[in-house]
Amino acid sequence: MKAETGRADYVIAVAALGLLGFGVIMVYSASHILAAERYGSGAHFFTRQVGFALAGLTAMFVLSRIDYHRLAALGPVIYGLAVAGL
Numbered sequence: 001m002k003a004e005t006g007r008a009d010y011v012i013a014v015a016a017l018g019l020l021g022f023g024v025i026m027v028y029s030a031s032h033i034l035a036a037e038r039y040g041s042g043a044h045f046f047t048r049q050v051g052f053a054l055a056g057l058t059a060m061f062v063l064s065r066i067d068y069h070r071l072a073a074l075g076p077v078i079y080g081l082a083v084a085g086l
Contacts, residue, residue: 008064020057024049 028046035044071078 020053024053 024046027049028043031045032042035046036042038044
């Protein structure tokens with residue numbers, strides 16, 4: 001049986017987008033007053049979070065188009081960067 005390629009798992013994509021949206025709304029809800037007092041805009045942290053979310057979605061889309069077998073040689077480097085990022 002040959003594996004299908006190029007197909008997205010829409011259930012996981014919808015779940016991830018739902019969690020992303022929920023998280024962005026929670027950031028806005030939790031930080032609106034503080035952002036208004038400190039930065040003069042209640043949406044300061046919200047806009048930053050949306051920017052990071054868009055960057056993450058872009059990275060997710062780009063990496064989804066790369067065959068993960070080609071990344072196997074970079075495994076130790078990626079692991080090292082992940083550990084260093086902690």
